[in-house]
């Protein structure tokens with residue numbers, strides 16, 4: 269079997285175009301502010317791509333770049349200003365943050381109504397309660413890919429490999445909300461390959477390059493690779509050994525060009541949702 273390739277880059281372009289059409293009908297430009305602290309080079313690329321995509325789709329977008337030695341209090345003060353600014357609909361604090369700043373303090377400081385990352389405990393709790401409001405961009409992007417690919421969800425066995433707050437847990441909640449039977453597997457799970465082989469839908473979000481091998485995958489399964497890992501030779505690889513997995517899977521997302529571009533498109537979608545909810549426009 270050779271897997272169907274799920275082209276996240278194309279799906280993201282379609283979503284961004286639809287969002288741009290909706291934004292063009294609004295009497296205002298939804299405001300997005302991305303806060304970057306320090307000089308992490310990958311963050312620099314992601315933040316630039318977010319700003320470019322947002323501006324192209326008609327959003328009022330800006331990046332606030334703070335120095336690497338910014339204190340937690342200074343970052344919280346910046347976030348408080350953005351919370352109070354009526355022109356700002358969405359706030360995102362790019363991760364990772366420098367070590368002197370507690371990530372959870374930064375996340376909790378964002379007004380939940382402007383939390384377009386969906387990381388605030390209130391938004392995480394609403395999702396866990398089955399009442400999603402602003403949901404994390406990467407899992408939201410995965411749900412779009414599954415929908416566009418026509419993957420049946422009701423009753424499907426889904427295994428999410430990874431239990432992070434920003435991908436694994438919200439991913440599991442969204443799949444559960446779509447009536448999948450969901451298992452969250454992780455580094456302490458007994459016999460990980462056997463657990464993954466039970467999956468009709470396998471979402472790998474574990475952050476370990478090419479960890480998922482051919483014999484972890486049930487023939488015909490849908491494999492979604494959330495991992496983005498830079499190998500020492502500079503090559504970008506996912507959490508799934510792509511070439512061998514594609515020989516077994518029914519459908520698979522590549523890296524790059526799979527889930528990554530959906531993360532940015534869904535940031536725009538969350539910002540539009542937040543703007544409409546805050547300003548009461550339809």
Ligand SMILES: Nc1nc2c(c(=O)[nH]1)N[C@@H](CN(C=O)c1ccc(C(=O)N[C@@H](CCC(=O)O)C(=O)O)cc1)CN2
Nearest residue numbers: 314360361362363364385405524525526528529531532
């Ligand atoms: N506040 C947040 N920080 C981080 C998030 C997040 O969702 N919110 N996610 C990641 C980084 N990220 C967005 O911020 C992100 C990562 C990768 C991509 C992407 O499009 N990747 C491309 C490859 C890009 C490359 O060549 O390096 C792909 O997969 O095709 C978009 C967004 C951590 N931080």
